[in-house]
Amino acid sequence: MSVVQPLLGLQEIDSRIREMQQEIRDIPQRQAQEQERLKGAREALERAQAEMKSAQLRVNEAELEVQARREKIQGLKKNQVLLKTNKEFQIYNLEIAKLEGEIDNHEARQVAAMDGLIPVKHRLAEAEAKLKEEQEVVDSYVDELNGRLAAVNEALAAVEAERAEAVKGVDPKALLYYERLRTKRWPVVVTLQQDGVCNGCHLVQPPSVGQMVRRKQGLVPCQMCGRILYGIE
Numbered sequence: 078m079s080v081v082q083p084l085l086g087l088q089e090i091d092s093r094i095r096e097m098q099q100e101i102r103d104i105p106q107r108q109a110q111e112q113e114r115l116k117g118a119r120e121a122l123e124r125a126q127a128e129m130k131s132a133q134l135r136v137n138e139a140e141l142e143v144q145a146r147r148e149k150i151q152g153l154k155k156n157q158v159l160l161k162t163n164k165e166f167q168i169y170n171l172e173i174a175k176l177e178g179e180i181d182n183h184e185a186r187q188v189a190a191m192d193g194l195i196p197v198k199h200r201l202a203e204a205e206a207k208l209k210e211e212q213e214v215v216d217s218y219v220d221e222l223n224g225r226l227a228a229v230n231e232a233l234a235a236v237e238a239e240r241a242e243a244v245k246g247v248d249p250k251a252l253l254y255y256e257r258l259r260t261k262r263w264p265v266v267v268t269l270q271q272d273g274v275c276n277g278c279h280l281v282q283p284p285s286v287g288q289m290v291r292r293k294q295g296l297v298p299c300q301m302c303g304r305i306l307y308g309i310e
């Protein structure tokens with residue numbers, strides 16, 4: 078039996094392992110990319126929240142202005158009864174009237190500010206709904222990827238067990254060579270083309286290499302890249 082054949086079997090298993098490992102590495106990145114997609118909706122919500130805050134602030138401010146003047150009027154009225162002259166009484170009345178006029182203005186401002194709240198509330202609700210909707214899509218995809226990750230990890234464990242079996246059928250020296258090269262060059266075992274070119278690095282091999290490959294004389298490495306060469310039957 079050729080030295081190469083069991084190595085090709087091992088390489089096929091390793092190629093599946095590499096794909097699985099790649100997928101395992103990629104999944105967290107894909108999940109992060111998904112989360113990134115929510116950025117726009119999150120920012121829109123933050124803007125709507127800020128808008129809501131300042132709209133609410135305008136309402137509160139007007140309210141405080143009204144309240145302050147009402148308290149002032151109450152104080153004036155309390156002192157008014159203690160006044161001695163009619164003139165002083167009139168001055169207080171004027172001051173109260175002035176404050177009441179200001180209250181009217183601030184109340185009107187408050188009403189307008191409350192009207193202004195309505196579209197802002199609407200935009201906020203919309204932004205919340207949009208984010209929730211997008212979050213659900215992302216969550217479900219992230220869940221799906223988690224499921225996929227678990228499945229790949231399980232499959233990987235099975236293939237690794239398969240590999241442990243396959244290794245037993247490989248010539249120890251060939252295995253050592255293969256394992257050393259595996260981390261640097263992939264694939265390790267490649268065909269020597271009919272025209273004598275290594276299918277890994279594309280260097281033309283001397284005729285002697287072709288002869289050894291055809292005769293299946295043990296392990297025949299490429300003169301340039303060191304990959305193990307084999308011929309197509």
Ligand SMILES: [Zn+2]
Pocket residue numbers: 275276277278279280299300301302303304
């Ligand atoms: Zn080569």
